[in-house]
Amino acid sequence: MKLKVDSEADALYLRLDDSRIIDSEEVAPGVVLDYNEQSQVVGVEILGISKAHPSLSLREMQFQTD
Numbered sequence: 001m002k003l004k005v006d007s008e009a010d011a012l013y014l015r016l017d018d019s020r021i022i023d024s025e026e027v028a029p030g031v032v033l034d035y036n037e038q039s040q041v042v043g044v045e046i047l048g049i050s051k052a053h054p055s056l057s058l059r060e061m062q063f064q065t066d
Helices: none
Strands: 003-007 010-013 021-026 030-037 041-047
Touching: none
Parallel strands: none
Antiparallel strands: 003 010, 010 041, 021 030, 030 041
């Protein structure tokens, strides 16, 4: 799994695996899902992240595991 922050594009991208992306769908304004050949979600992109959440600091992200 990979998490990428693109400050120029103001986007956050979560890639779940390395399978080939064959389709993408905007499921909500600014939220795009990428699908592989088995129609599984393999990527999630959130556009305009700083505008949607102005108090969010992408440089200070926290990860939680159980």
